[in-house]
Amino acid sequence: MKIACLSGKGGAGKTFVAVNLASAAGKSTYIDCDVEEPNGRLFWKPEDVKTTVVYKTQPVFDADKCNGCRQCVKSCRFHALIYIKEKPMLFPEVCHNCGLCEMVCPEGAVSEEKSGIGVLEIGRHKDVKVVSGILNLGEASGIPVIHEALHQAEGMTILDCPPGSACSVMESIMDADYCVLVAEPTAFGFHNFKMVYELVRLLKKKCGVVINKQTEGYQPLEEFCEEQGLSVLERIPYDQELAGHLAKNEIASEHFPEEMQRFRTILDKIGGAK
Amino acid sequence: MKVAIPLDENKIDVCAAFARAPFFLFWEDGKETVVTNPAAEAQSGAGTQAAQFLVDNAVSVLVTPRCGQNAADVFTAADIKIYKSEKVSAAENISKWQEEKLEKLTHFHAGFHGHA
Numbered sequence: 001m002k003i004a005c006l007s008g009k010g011g012a013g014k015t016f017v018a019v020n021l022a023s024a025a026g027k028s029t030y031i032d033c034d035v036e037e038p039n040g041r042l043f044w045k046p047e048d049v050k051t052t053v054v055y056k057t058q059p060v061f062d063a064d065k066c067n068g069c070r071q072c073v074k075s076c077r078f079h080a081l082i083y084i085k086e087k088p089m090l091f092p093e094v095c096h097n098c099g100l101c102e103m104v105c106p107e108g109a110v111s112e113e114k115s116g117i118g119v120l121e122i123g124r125h126k127d128v129k130v131v132s133g134i135l136n137l138g139e140a141s142g143i144p145v146i147h148e149a150l151h152q153a154e155g156m157t158i159l160d161c162p163p164g165s166a167c168s169v170m171e172s173i174m175d176a177d178y179c180v181l182v183a184e185p186t187a188f189g190f191h192n193f194k195m196v197y198e199l200v201r202l203l204k205k206k207c208g209v210v211i212n213k214q215t216e217g218y219q220p221l222e223e224f225c226e227e228q229g230l231s232v233l234e235r236i237p238y239d240q241e242l243a244g245h246l247a248k249n250e251i252a253s254e255h256f257p258e259e260m261q262r263f264r265t266i267l268d269k270i271g272g273a274k
Numbered sequence: 275m276k277v278a279i280p281l282d283e284n285k286i287d288v289c290a291a292f293a294r295a296p297f298f299l300f301w302e303d304g305k306e307t308v309v310t311n312p313a314a315e316a317q318s319g320a321g322t323q324a325a326q327f328l329v330d331n332a333v334s335v336l337v338t339p340r341c342g343q344n345a346a347d348v349f350t351a352a353d354i355k356i357y358k359s360e361k362v363s364a365a366e367n368i369s370k371w372q373e374e375k376l377e378k379l380t381h382f383h384a385g386f387h388g389h390a
Contacts, residue, residue: 073326079319082326084352091344094319 002157003270004176006200008192010163012184013212013236016246017263018160019043020253021180024263027127028156031149033172035118035133035142040160042249046123046130054133055114056144057097061088065109072101072110093140118145122152129154146171165195173200178270179207180233185218193221197228208233208270233266277301277335277371278328279364281308288359288367292338293320293345299364300331321345328354337367337376346382 005018015032019040022030032038059072068086080094081101088101102110118135133149135142146168150159153175161172173179179200183193193209200207208231211221215238225232242259245252253260279288280295285308289295296314300307309331313323321341325348328336336349337357349356357376359367370376 079313079316079323079326082322082329082348082351084329084348089348089351091319091322091347094322094344 001178001271002153002159002176003178003180004159004161004173004205005180005182006161006165006169006173006196007163007182007184007189008165008194008196009184009189012182012189012192013210014163014182015040015043015160016252017180017182017210017212018158019251020259020263021267022128022156022158023251023253024260024267025128025156025158028158029129029131029152029154030158030160031131031133031152032160033133033146033149033168034160034162035135035145035149035168036162038132038134041121041123041130041132043251044123044125044128044130045249046121046125046132049121049123052120052122053116054118054120054145054148056117056141057099057112057114058092058095059090059099059101059110060113061090062109062111063087065107067107067109069106071104071106075100075104096141097144118142120145120148120152142168143171150175163192165192165199169196170199170203173203173205176205179205180266180270181207181209181230183209183211183221185211185214185221187218187220190218190221190224194224197230210266211235213238231269233269234262236262275302275335276331276333277337277368278331278333279337279359279367280311281364286364287362288337288339288364290339292336292341293324295324298328300333301368322348325349325352335371337364337371338379341379341382343382343384 005014007014022028032040070083072088073081073083078094078096080091082089117139121132123130131149131152133145135145162168210233214235253263279299280292281297281299282289283296294314295311297308298311313320316323321344325345329352335355337359339359356379358379361367
């Protein structure tokens, strides 16, 4: 089973929930899909870490073979190819590495070139296999790294998604069986929560809500969940002591039996408990 | 020599955006044509698509308030000169350009790449 944690807004508590869910699940896999800022590893401090390089492919054009027919430029849906002076010109950051230009070229002038764009770090923390996707600084798209990281899913898998509701989040939850929407009970949190909710609905994913850092209830969020028939799996109160442990990169469920119980109950409600 | 200017919905004023302007004004030796920008609604790659449109229409000069780096790279490769617009209406900018009073646009933004 794959459970994805997402929130829209950054800082809502995706990593907190994801790390503790994996910890409560016991033998499990934790995958950090937030490849631009993978911070789950700060909590896990994984051992026996092995690093592998992730590559992207991009087209290269053989100017001698190119007959200037423009087929590649016309077929590029991302407008990553421009036709200037009877030759194609590539914009690497716009290219989505789909390979179509190579397929349509009648002269065999297009080939693919691999280049490293990030790494996967795979280690272990007790019974949890810890996978971190890490994108190199300056790279425009982390999708290939997320894609590789997801291949590491094994048994009960918790996916720690990037913030937002764009392509990288979509890629992360494509194969998820269940989405945990971590909501912060604030106007900003609620706004972005609705965006990710729209995304999971579009993808027809089962989902439930964990309201994090709850003080008094935020009425618009509560009403929205009720209207939509969204199940609120848990309300985690705002707690300064818990925040203190978090700031020290400690895994709450390893320190407090009641936190372990809390996350086991969430797993149970999702249907992922042992 | 053909000059292009991104146009607003009213087809008179210069549009603040280049790649997603609804129209372009093409000015060629006093003759003006307003054309629809095929890149205006592009999901991605609007900058390169709009630039390709100008290249294919044999434009030699672009007058615009701003322009993304990718489009600017296309114009450099295609030897299209870019000037910074100063006035509200496209017509006034054409006059300024004819008087050689417009400055070259030298600062390009990084592009939004879906992060608008």
